[in-house]
Amino acid sequence: MEDTASAFPDCDWAHLPLAAVHLISKKVKSITDYVRFCAVCSPWRSASLPKPHHLPPQLPWLMIPYMVHIPTVDDGIRLFYDLWEAKMRKIPLPETIGKMCCATYRGWLLIAASDGSELFLLNPLTRARVPLPPFNIPVKHIWDGDEEDKRRWGDRERPPPRMVDHLFTAYAITKITFSTDLTDPNCVIMAFFERARGIFYCKVGDPSWTQVAQPPYPNAELADAAYNNGSFYLYYEGVMAIYNLNQHKVQGMYFFKPELKSLPKFFVVGKSGVFMVVVHPTREEHRRGEEAEGVTGKAPKQKIDLYQVIDEEPRMDVKRVADTSDTAIFYGDKYHYMAVSTDDWDSLDGNCIYMEYVCSSSVNNEVMLNLMAHEHWKDHKPCYGIFFSKLDDGNPEPEPVVLGIADMPMIIRPPPSMWFQPSFV
Numbered sequence: 325m326e327d328t329a330s331a332f333p334d335c336d337w338a339h340l341p342l343a344a345v346h347l348i349s350k351k352v353k354s355i356t357d358y359v360r361f362c363a364v365c366s367p368w369r370s371a372s373l374p375k376p377h378h379l380p381p382q383l384p385w386l387m388i389p390y391m392v393h394i395p396t397v398d399d400g401i402r403l404f405y406d407l408w409e410a411k412m413r414k415i416p417l418p419e420t421i422g423k424m425c426c427a428t429y430r431g432w433l434l435i436a437a438s439d440g441s442e443l444f445l446l447n448p449l450t451r452a453r454v455p456l457p458p459f460n461i462p463v464k465h466i467w468d469g470d471e472e473d474k475r476r477w478g479d480r481e482r483p484p485p486r487m488v489d490h491l492f493t494a495y496a497i498t499k500i501t502f503s504t505d506l507t508d509p510n511c512v513i514m515a516f517f518e519r520a521r522g523i524f525y526c527k528v529g530d531p532s533w534t535q536v537a538q539p540p541y542p543n544a545e546l547a548d549a550a551y552n553n554g555s556f557y558l559y560y561e562g563v564m565a566i567y568n569l570n571q572h573k574v575q576g577m578y579f580f581k582p583e584l585k586s587l588p589k590f591f592v593v594g595k596s597g598v599f600m601v602v603v604h605p606t607r608e609e610h611r612r613g614e615e616a617e618g619v620t621g622k623a624p625k626q627k628i629d630l631y632q633v634i635d636e637e638p639r640m641d642v643k644r645v646a647d648t649s650d651t652a653i654f655y656g657d658k659y660h661y662m663a664v665s666t667d668d669w670d671s672l673d674g675n676c677i678y679m680e681y682v683c684s685s686s687v688n689n690e691v692m693l694n695l696m697a698h699e700h701w702k703d704h705k706p707c708y709g710i711f712f713s714k715l716d717d718g719n720p721e722p723e724p725v726v727l728g729i730a731d732m733p734m735i736i737r738p739p740p741s742m743w744f745q746p747s748f749v
Contacts, residue, residue: 338365338366338367338368339367340367345367345368348361349361349368349372349376350378352379353379353380353668353669354379354382354383354408355379355382355449355746355747355748356406356409358372358376358379358748375748375749376748376749377749379747379748379749380665380667380668380669381430381664381665381668381745382431382745382746382747383407383408383664383669383671383672383745384407384654384662384664384743384744384745385404385405385406385407385413385743385744385745385746386404386405386407386656386680386708386710386729386741386742386743386744387402387403387404387425387428387433387741387742387743387744388402388403388404388405388708388729388730388741389739389740389741390402390403390420390425390739391739392422392423392424392438392739398421398422399416400416400417400418400419400420400421401414401415401416401417402414402415402416402417402420402425402448403730404448404744404746405710405726405729405730407678407710407725407726408671410726412729412730415448415449417446417448419435419444419446419451419453420433420435420446422437423435423436423437423438423442424436424437424438424739425739425742426496426497426498426500427497427498427499427500427660427742428500428660428742428743428744428745429499429500429501429502430502430745430747430749431447431448431449431744431745431746431747431748431749432445432446432447432454432500432506432747433445433446433447433448433744434497434500434515436459436497439460440458440459440460441458441460442458443455443456443457443458443459444456445500445506445513447747447748448744448746449746449747449748450748454506454528456513456526456528457526457530457531457532457533459533461532462532463524463532463533463534463535464532464533464534464535465534465535465536466534466535466536466572496517496518497515497516497517497518498516498517498518498660498740499514499515499516499548499549499550499660500513500514500515500516501513501514501550501551501593502514502551503551503554505749506528509527509528509529510527511527511528512525512526512527512551512569513525513526513527513528514549514551514556515533516546516548516549517546523535523536523546523549523556523558524536525551525556525569536556536567536569536572539560540560540563540565540577541560541563544560544561544563545560545561546558546559546560547559547560547561547589548589548590548591549591550591550592550593550598551593552593552597552598553597554568554569554570555567555568555569555575555635556569557591557598557633559589559590559591559600561585562579562580562585562586563577563578563579563580564577564578564580564600564633564640564642565577565578566635566640575635576635576639576640577640578633578639578640578641578642580642584602584604584642587602587603587604588602588603589601589602589603590661592653592661592662592663593662593663594651594663594665595665596632597632597633597635598632598633598635599630599631599632599633599645599663600630600631600633600642601628601629601630601631601653601661602628602629602630602631603627603628604627604629627715628653628677628713628715629644629645629715630644630645630648630651630653630715631643631644631645632645648674648675648715649666649674649675650665650666650667650674651663651664651665651666651674651675652664652666652672652673652674652675652676652677652678653676653677653678653715654677654678654679654743655677655678655679655680655743656679656680656740656741656742656743657680657740657741657742660740660741660742660743661743662743662745664745673712675714675715676712676713676714676715677712677713677714677715677722678710678711678712678725679710679711679712679713679722680708680709680710680711680741680743681708681709681710681711681722681724682706682707682708682709682732705731706731706732707727707728707729707730707731707732708729708730708731708732708741709724709725709726709727709728709729710724710725710726710729711723711724711725712724712725
């Protein structure tokens with residue numbers, strides 16, 4: 325959006341009819357343009373909606389990790405890299421000092437004390453804050469419904485409520501989702517623990533979290549989870565299930581076929597439902613297998629497919645999406661990923677994946693060796709970068725989009741980086 329006032333200096337912007345101002349505001353799509361729109365003059369700012377629900381899901385910014393437990397002076401300034409305007413945005417968030425940012429969703433950050441005694445959602449742009457139940461108290465547990473579900477999931481005794489504060493290590497909460505606007509009293513908030521055997525949910529104002537869903541076989545660990553339209557989508561190794569929250573029962577299960585069972589998979593939620601991203605080697609490299617890597621020294625070529633989860637009766641299924649030209653996937657550390665539709669953004673390429681990548685000369689792979697000569701990484705200091713790759717071309721080498729965004733802390737296990745969609749809602 326251009327500087328409208330300077331483009332048309334003779335126009336009396338402050339006295340445009342209110343209907344015209346509203347019409348102009350509805351044409352704005354990006355959140356940065358909306359801020360510029362509000363800054364044109366006082367009448368425009370007054371006519372603007374405080375919660376612009378008409379804005380589409382925004383192009384993500386990359387949130388740069390910050391240190392929590394290192395004894396340094398923390399001013400609370402958090403860094404967000406706006407790839408689309410090539411700008412590092414510095415946002416003061418004193419609420420995050422001494423606390424971890426575990427996950428992001430719809431413009432909100434999940435902030436947690438390291439012992440689980442405090443948990444809240446924070447909107448970095450509006451500074452709105454929504455308290456959540458702590459995780460250092462017992463959680464509730466709901467058995468999974470009728471006898472058929474009990475047989476399906478295994479005939480085990482109902483476990484008692486348990487303390488989960490021991491899970492608060494190494495940023496164990498890796499995903500947060502919620503069903504509607506947080507102002508809705510029926511809004512359901514889901515938290516996913518990396519090593520847990522179930523998922524946890526609550527509503528705003530609840531005194532504690534509730535744990536649901538038993539694993540399909542003993543000692544099975546939940547690999548990923550998603551929430552959509554009143555149901556939890558749960559992925560264990562080789563098995564996917566849908567848990568209906570309203571009925572407290574498993575309403576369907578899907579056992580992956582052998583060719584997909586052992587491949588890396590994760591959920592993303594798009595405009596038309598729930599999808600699974602599947603990473604697998606191309607047929608040629610799969611046939612040559614480890615022999616190719618041993619001879620050439622190159623990593624096997626990989627291909628990324630998108631599958632839609634079909635949850636209609638009478639059974640669950642997954643169907644490969646042949647045309648992904650309207651979808652871009654953003655991948656960060658530890659389950660932090662999202663899908664964005666290209667329908668609203670001319671600058672966003674479809675059929676691709678954007679990923680955060682740690683650039684370090686100590687990493688001995690072909691990508692890093694090629695980057696050693698890159699003009700924007702001459703000092704070879706460990707840093708964060710953003711890379712780009714097509715989903716279906718079988719190319720194992722993602723191309724750098726931008727390097728040297730920020731220095732990476734020199735510690736063994738740095739905090740995760742994650743994508744964040746800015747929002748005023």
